[in-house]
Amino acid sequence: MSNWTFKDLESWDDKVCKAAESMGLDWFPITYEVCDYYEMIGHMSYHGMPSHYQHWSYGKSFERTHQMYNLGAEGLPYELIINSNPSIAYLMKENPLYLQILIMAHCVGHSDFFKNNRGFKFTNPESVVFRFRNARKRIQGYIENPNIGLKKVEKFLDSLHAIRFQTERNFLKRKTRPEIKKKYINLINNDNDNEYKNFDLDRPLLEPDRDLLSFFIEYGSHFDDWQIDILTIVKNESQYFMPQMNTKILNEGWASFCHYTLCNELDLPQEYHIPFLKSHNQVVRPHIGKINPYHIGFYLFQKIKKEKGLEECFFIRSIHDDIAAIRAYLDIEDYRELNLFSYSSKKDHISIDEISDEKGWKEVRQDLLLNTGINSIPSIIVSDVLRSGDLILKHLHDGRDLDLEYAEKVVDKIKTLWPKDVKFFTIIEEESWEI
Numbered sequence: 152m153s154n155w156t157f158k159d160l161e162s163w164d165d166k167v168c169k170a171a172e173s174m175g176l177d178w179f180p181i182t183y184e185v186c187d188y189y190e191m192i193g194h195m196s197y198h199g200m201p202s203h204y205q206h207w208s209y210g211k212s213f214e215r216t217h218q219m220y221n222l223g224a225e226g227l228p229y230e231l232i233i234n235s236n237p238s239i240a241y242l243m244k245e246n247p248l249y250l251q252i253l254i255m256a257h258c259v260g261h262s263d264f265f266k267n268n269r270g271f272k273f274t275n276p277e278s279v280v281f282r283f284r285n286a287r288k289r290i291q292g293y294i295e296n297p298n299i300g301l302k303k304v305e306k307f308l309d310s311l312h313a314i315r316f317q318t319e320r321n322f323l324k325r326k327t328r329p330e331i332k333k334k335y336i337n338l339i340n341n342d343n344d345n346e347y348k349n350f351d352l353d354r355p356l357l358e359p360d361r362d363l364l365s366f367f368i369e370y371g372s373h374f375d376d377w378q379i380d381i382l383t384i385v386k387n388e389s390q391y392f393m394p395q396m397n398t399k400i401l402n403e404g405w406a407s408f409c410h411y412t413l414c415n416e417l418d419l420p421q422e423y424h425i426p427f428l429k430s431h432n433q434v435v436r437p438h439i440g441k442i443n444p445y446h447i448g449f450y451l452f453q454k455i456k457k458e459k460g461l462e463e464c465f466f467i468r469s470i471h472d473d474i475a476a477i478r479a480y481l482d483i484e485d486y487r488e489l490n491l492f493s494y495s496s497k498k499d500h501i502s503i504d505e506i507s508d509e510k511g512w513k514e515v516r517q518d519l520l521l522n523t524g525i526n527s528i529p530s531i532i533v534s535d536v537l538r539s540g541d542l543i544l545k546h547l548h549d550g551r552d553l554d555l556e557y558a559e560k561v562v563d564k565i566k567t568l569w570p571k572d573v574k575f576f577t578i579i580e581e582e583s584w585e586i
Contacts, residue, residue: 155248157185163252163417170416171259175465176409178262179276180237183255185244192216194231194241201239202284204291204384206308230254234265234395236276249423250430253410260409264402267469270394273322279391286384293377306567307378311385313564317363317531318386320393325365331357355536359545364389366533373570397524400473404448407435408456408464411449437490442519450489451480473523483512493518521549529553531575540571548578555579555586562586 196212197203232240240258242251265271293299319325339347360366364386411431435449455463467476486507493505493515505511534545566573575586
């Protein structure tokens with residue numbers, strides 16, 4: 152145990168909450184759980200969920216992180232908090248008291264973001280812990296079922312994890328086949344220009360589908376009930392985590408902005424000030440060779456508070472995701488101040504492609520946007536289903552070519568989910584390419 156007691160944590164938590172109320176924050180109640188570093192690695196591997204279905208990939212993540220931590224090659228996060236109501240946050244017992252205070256203030260910022268940002272509106276935080284626990288029990292039941300078993304469940308999950316984020320990215324309501332058919336019937340019946348004269352209502356797929364997981368759920372008549380259930384579990388989990396992916400910069404920036412503001416309002420003992428500033432600077436410092444979301448996010452909220460006031464900061468916290476905020480609030484001077492540039496890996500070296508000067512900063516911004524949130528994951532749509540049953544998939548090319556070796560492995564996983572042939576089309580070096 153470090154230099155604190157649970158009464159110390161309770162006392163400082165009360166002070167943090169009072170300062171947060173004065174600041175105008177509105178957060179879910181937070182339940183703190185104290186754990187050691189080994190338990191923290193376990194929570195990290197399972198996304199912080201108190202109960203999550205088992206899969207070898209989570210164990211692999213645990214072993215890798217544990218080994219790197221023991222070698223001193225990688226540290227652990229100061230905090231871990233999940234989007235639930237009440238929020239659940241983990242504190243490492245090895246942390247000193249000043250760091251626990253910073254972490255609790257940071258968690259209040261995260262919880263306020265979860266509760267108020269519009270991207271989290273459909274995540275249903277009140278029931279998320281129950282949903283994850285129930286999903287774990289159902290999957291464990293399939294593993295223990297002698298007619299299904301571990302190998303079948305694990306193989307199916309392997310295939311789904313390869314495409315787990317190929318689902319609706321913007322929380323738009325997906326139309327089912329009967330709804331789409333009704334739409335085209337109305338178009339045909341009111342078609343005065345014969346535009347839909349030859350439209351075939353009996354086609355297997357009436358229009359492209361951007362939600363691959365939901366497509367499998369609706370059109371996968373070959374799946375067993377347990378497979379449809381696991382498909383639904385993976386899709387729902389992916390959609391739960393999607394807002395966190397799309398707001399990583401703002402979420403971490405807001406939490407850092409809050410802990411910095413709150414801790415400056417608290418009457419911290421003199422001996423805590425320097426360690427607090429050192430820890431804060433470690434969190435928000437720029438990283439060499441990659442983007443630190445804490446750094447960009449904290450910079451953005453500090454800039455907005457200075458130029459437009461705290462009310463505008465609350466507006467950004469409520470309305471925007473990372474892409475919208477970057478487009479709206481960062482200009483050429485900010486890219487210069489942040490020293491952002493674009494680079495690419497060549498065969499034997501790294502090439503700097505653009506810097507944030509008068510000509511290049513927009514290219515740098517575009518590269519930043521392409522690698523922010525869900526944009527870093529290629530988007531695949533169901534382009535068509537032939538009468539033979541063959542599945543036609545299309546990569547929505549955005550200027551970045553796929554890694555063909557990796558793409559072929561993903562297509563192999565998709566083939567295990569579809570009873571007929573699977574054809575995947577993309578663009579490689581500006582030419583159409585079929586896998």
